[in-house]
Amino acid sequence: MGKSSVLLQGTLDLLILHTLGRGPMHGYAIAQAIHLLSDEVLKVEEGSLYPALYRLELDGAISAHWGTSENNRKAKYYQITKRGRSAFVDQQETWSRLSAAVHRVLHG
Amino acid sequence: MRRFLLKLWRRRSLQADIETELAFHRDMAKAQQNPVGLGNVTLIQEQARDPWRFSFFEDFARDLWYAARRLRRAPVFTVTALVSLALGIGVNTAIFSLVDTVLVRSLPVDRPGELEQVVVVDGTAERSQFSYPVYRELRARTTVFSNLFARTVTPASVAVANRADRGLIELVSGNYFQSLGVRPLLGRAFDDDDDRTPMSHAVVVLAFRYWKERLAADPAIAGKTIRIDNTPFTVIGVAPPGFFGVEVGTLPDAWVPLAIQPAVFGSGRSSFNEPGWSYLWLFGRRREQVSSALAQANLAVLFQRSANLSRRISALDAVSCI
Numbered sequence: 102m103g104k105s106s107v108l109l110q111g112t113l114d115l116l117i118l119h120t121l122g123r124g125p126m127h128g129y130a131i132a133q134a135i136h137l138l139s140d141e142v143l144k145v146e147e148g149s150l151y152p153a154l155y156r157l158e159l160d161g162a163i164s165a166h167w168g169t170s171e172n173n174r175k176a177k178y179y180q181i182t183k184r185g186r187s188a189f190v191d192q193q194e195t196w197s198r199l200s201a202a203v204h205r206v207l208h209g
Numbered sequence: 210m211r212r213f214l215l216k217l218w219r220r221r222s223l224q225a226d227i228e229t230e231l232a233f234h235r236d237m238a239k240a241q242q243n244p245v246g247l248g249n250v251t252l253i254q255e256q257a258r259d260p261w262r263f264s265f266f267e268d269f270a271r272d273l274w275y276a277a278r279r280l281r282r283a284p285v286f287t288v289t290a291l292v293s294l295a296l297g298i299g300v301n302t303a304i305f306s307l308v309d310t311v312l313v314r315s316l317p318v319d320r321p322g323e324l325e326q327v328v329v330v331d332g333t334a335e336r337s338q339f340s341y342p343v344y345r346e347l348r349a350r351t352t353v354f355s356n357l358f359a360r361t362v363t364p365a366s367v368a369v370a371n372r373a374d375r376g377l378i379e380l381v382s383g384n385y386f387q388s389l390g391v392r393p394l395l396g397r398a399f400d401d402d403d404d405r406t407p408m409s410h411a412v413v414v415l416a417f418r419y420w421k422e423r424l425a426a427d428p429a430i431a432g433k434t435i436r437i438d439n440t441p442f443t444v445i446g447v448a449p450p451g452f453f454g455v456e457v458g459t460l461p462d463a464w465v466p467l468a469i470q471p472a473v474f475g476s477g478r479s480s481f482n483e484p485g486w487s488y489l490w491l492f493g494r495r496r497e498q499v500s501s502a503l504a505q506a507n508l509a510v511l512f513q514r515s516a517n518l519s520r521r522i523s524a525l526d527a528v529s530c531i
Contacts, residue, residue: 127230127233128230128233128234129233129234129237129238132234133243147231147234147235147253148249148252148253148256151227151230151231151234151253151256151257152253152256152257152259154257155227155257155258155260155261156260159212159215159216159260159261160212161212170233170237172237172240174233174236175229175233176230176233177226177229177230177233
């Protein structure tokens with residue numbers, strides 16, 4: 102999908118939190134996971150990803166630590182926190198309601 | 210608090226962290242031959258760092274530090290700036306206190322000590338400008354002033370022959386010159402007869418300086434025409450040198466009767482029946498044997514009455530609108 106696929110405001114947070122639910126990951130892996138899980142529809146640019154990660158970390162939804170990557174490089178790993186999990190549940194509900202409502206409008 | 214401590218803790222390493230992390234991301238993408246949207250690295254770094262900043266304090270401290278360094282490097286500029294600031298502040302104070310004491314006593318008019326400005330103090334609010342209907346009412350009914358005159362001042366274009374300048378025009382009631390006891394140097398000053406009917410007398414009295422500088426002190430100026438905001442006015446006289454009106458620091462180029470107001474002030478709208486449009490400063494010459502306190506009391510009563518009048522007129526306006 103081209104440049105026109107704009108992520109709805111707030112959905113990137115949701116996707117990141119969901120992805121991290123599977124375990125600690127570095128930024129690149131998060132972007133890859135979202136890309137693959139969406140059947141290659143969604144492409145997270147680094148320009149959106151890192152600002153979002155840093156904001157989530159500051160909000161306490163995720164925590165970060167430096168580790169070693171699969172190719173032996175220093176990489177920063179993100180992990181979802183307890184606070185992050187409850188935020189995820191909230192946001193997921195909001196999202197389901199929203200997308201169901203949009204769907205109803207478009208197909209109702 | 211948690212955010213604050215977190216920010217503090219990570220302050221020093223933040224920039225390096227972001228750089229390392231972005232470099233890692235790019236290397237990974239390259240290694241997997243995954244096309245990366247080549248974004249602006251600096252911008253991404255800024256955006257990632259933004260929420261982590263102590264924006265106000267950090268910026269302010271940095272700015273202050275930067276200013277100090279720059280100033281130290283340019284000592285001549287610094288000294289000049291400091292001296293200018295000090296002088297500017299000092300001189301301002303001086304001027305204000307000077308105007309304060311000189312204002313009334315040294316006006317270039319006949320017996321300035323008898324002149325009073327009409328100001329309404331309502332609680333802590335002070336009102337010194339009034340509408341034309343209020344002025345008309347006060348002037349008709351006051352017993353403590355031998356004269357009550359009104360003035361306002363406006364910028365306007367003043368054109369002589371083909372040359373137009375930005376000028377300052379003072380609109381005054383017909384009794385202005387007579388009240389102040391100012392006799393023209395040349396020609397005549399206008400009076401109440403010139404100020405009775407709206408838009409009837411387009412006449413103008415020139416300031417001495419304007420006459421000398423722009424008209425080369427033309428001795429036959431009376432009867433000639435100048436244009437103020439594109440309306441032709443007949444010059445009837447020239448004010449004496451040194452006369453600037455009643456506002457220290459303001460030197461109008463010419464005086465015109467208030468009845469001509471729509472032509473030079475208010476974009477054509479007539480103020481004569483608009484009690485809500487307060488634009489006139491009022492001055493009076495107190496009668497002999499009338500104390501300032503008595504004058505005040507008299508005005509207070511009158512003003513009350515004219516305020517009622519204002520309300521009445523507004524009510525009528527409202528009715529006619531419907």
